[in-house]
Amino acid sequence: MKTTNKIITNINQVSVDQVGIGDRVSRITARSVKNEAKIQGLKMALNMIDLTTLEGADTVNKVKQLCYKGMHLHDAYPDLPTVAAICVYPNFVGLAKEQLKGSGINVASVATAFPSGNSSLEVKITDTKMALDAGADEVDMVISRGKFHQGEYNYVFDEIAKIKETCGKNVRLKTILETGELGSLDNVRKASDIAMYAGSDFIKTSTGKISPAATLPVTLVMLEAIKDYYYETGIQIGMKPAGGISNSKLALHYLMLVKETLGDKWLTNQWFRFGASSLANDILMQLEKQRTGNYQSKDYFSKD
Amino acid sequence: MYIGGKFPRTESGRYFTLKNAKGEEIANMCKGSRKDFRNAVVEARKAFEPWSNKTAYNRSQILYRIAEMLEGRKAQFIDELMQMGSTKKQADEEVFTSIDRLIYYAGWADKYQQISSSVNPVSGAFFNFTVLEPTGVVTAIAPEENGLIGLVSVIAPIIVSGNSCIVLASESKALCSVSFAEVINSSDVPGGVINILTGNAEELIPHFSTHMDVNSMLYCGDDKKSIQLIKENSAINLKRIVIKKDIDWMKDEAESPYFITKFTEVKTTWHPIEKIGASGSGY
Structure with missing residues (x-):
């Protein structure tokens, strides 16, 4: 509790240099990667994708197809990596787990009344347990944005801590801040700090249901938060931008941002992920090109 | 250049200089690159579905509109053609023929289907229709010898059936391609349906013919090497190839409903009939 109070006090002094962030990002986007470096970067990005389907219209066959796609991205291209994980709603976790058996691909499940997060803690815990019982390797939770805006940082903190407790040590928890609803970069930084100190293994930008979803500036702010947390505690936290990253060039810009903010240590799918549905095909098209x-x-590319 | 309803400069930053008959420099034109072309294909692909879903009548109206806008600016086009070496009489004739040709194809918009489709006799209680559908994204190398009529004669028959296109304008007579793009831009043609690049044919043909997202390609000219290359490259994704050579673009031989059907695909479809034969009235 002592730490909580310390963070909450520090949080109110957060001030992100918006102009500096914008400037840094525009320097990144002005660059371009070519040839071998591009191919290497694209393959790395493929291997970092959480291939996602989170639709009301998801069906058993849709999930099966997506799992197949995750394992066989484009068989015409030799020696391609697989994606990192398949991300689905809790009721499809069992199915995805079975489909992906032996492939090394994780199953990530959204939980905690995704995407709004408007529910009681009991319901959220039950939701999480449902995903865990079905065998989820990773849980993507959403924070209570309403409580956050009301200044109830302790509530948000405790909720995350509780869900992490439910997940246990072996299931990695990704905490979605839904930055498109947070309003400012200052708030993004605050939410990042709360999520990390509360025990998240990953912080994630968005649900993909709100626009704007992931952007480079927001991601940079979160990466900086991860860096400071790492210096402070020695604990490495992962990053997952999600939503709206649909082309290869943008994916490469994200990788540059990660490399230059956090370094090579983060450049594996253990510590960096893309939450995306259409990015994979764009990368495949670039690789084939x-x-x-x-x-x-x-x-000439399977839809999913 | 005209890509996706906008007038971007080439991403390559390159240009070439146009000269008039006296050898004086008259303009610097964008020298389009393969990346400009790639961007144009993306725009053309986006534009294809909504454009092909418009009614034939509506596409007809839009082609008429292009003709009207061209007519309103004919003095400028005559002037530009003369700068590129035409006599006053030739320039007059080329602009008027261009306007007429647009109207000619506008008229065909809701008629070429009727003369090219059929109801086929089959044994069974079915209607069997054969109808034409637009091929998709079409690339075209416009004739080198004419600045305006060449562009018009290539673009109109491609887009009238619902295709979208990327056209490389004549390199030596590129001046009025930009003005013509302005005409298109103010004629209710949705952005991306017509994309006009300026630049060098030899440089761009390999990309025009290999791009997997291009469904058909038109080449106007008689360079044997280019034709050979286009034919070989088109095999990669079985592009429909149309070659036009030895045509006088100013004459009537350069317009025909068959120029429209060259850029269409035949679809045959079955539809059940409730009753057939003498047993009662069907439809």
């Missing part, structure tokens, strides 16, 4: 020399068409 590099391999064959011809610009590609969506017609």
Whole structure:
């Protein structure tokens, strides 16, 4: 509790240099990566994808198909990596787990009344348990944005701590801040600090249901928070931008941002993930372009 | 250049200089690159579905509108053609023929289907229709010898059926391609349906013909090496290839409903009939 109070006090003094963040990001986006470095970066990005389907219209077959896609991204291209995880709603975890058996791909489940997070703690814990019982390797929770805006930081903190406790040591918890609803970079920083000190293994930008979802400036603020936390405690926290990252160039910009903010240690799917559904195909098209020399068409890549 | 309804400069930053008949410099034009082309294909692909879903009648109106806008600016086009070496008489004729040709194809918009489709006799209680559908994204190398009529004669028959296109304008007579893009831009043609690049054909043909997201390609000219290359490259994704050579673009031989159907695909479809034969009235 002592730490909580310390963070909460510090939190009110947070002030992010918005202009500095914008400037740093515009320097990153002005760069471009070519040839071998590009191919290497694209393969790395593929291997960091949490291939996601979070639709009301999800069906058993849709999830099966997505799992297949995760394991066989594009068989025409030799030696491609797989994605890092398949991300689904809790009721599909069992199915995904069974489909992915032996592939090394994790199953991530959203939980805690995703995407709004508007429910009681009991319901959220039950939701999380449902995912865990079905065998989820990772849980993606959402914070209570309403409580956050009301200044009830302790509530938000305790909730995250409780869900982490439910997950236990072996299941990694990704905490979604839903930065599109937080209003300012200062708030993004505050929420990041709360999430990390409360025990999250990953902090994640968005649910993908709110626009804007992940952006480079927001991601940079969160990466800086991770860096400070690492210096403070020695604990490494992962980062997952999610939503709206649909092209290869942007994915490479994210990787540059990670490398130059946190370093190589974070450049594995253990510590960095992309939450995305259409990014994989764009990367595959780019890789095929590099391999064959011809610009590609969506017609020749499986949808999911 | 005209890409996705906008007038970007080439991403490559390159340009080439146009000269008039006396050899004086008259303009610097963008020298389009493969990346400009790639961007144009993305725009054309986006534009294809909504454009092909418009009614034939609506596409017809839009083609008429292009003709009207061109007519309103004919003095400028005559002037530009003369700068590029035409006589007053030739320039007059080229602009008027261009306007007429747009109207010609506008008229065909809701008619070419009727003369090219069919109801086929089959044994069974079915209607069997054969209808035409637009091919998709079409690339075109416009004729080198004409600045305006070449562009018009290539673009109109491609887009009238619902295709979207990326056209490389004549390199030596590129001046009025930009003005023509302005005409298109103010004629209710949705952005991306017509994309016009300026630049060098030899440089761009390999990309025009290999791009996997291009469904058909038109080449106007008689360079044997280029034709050979286009044919070989098109095999990669089975592009429909149309080659036009030895055509006088100012003459009537350069317009035909068959130029429209070259850029369409045949679809045959079955539909059940409630009753057939003498037993009662069907439809």
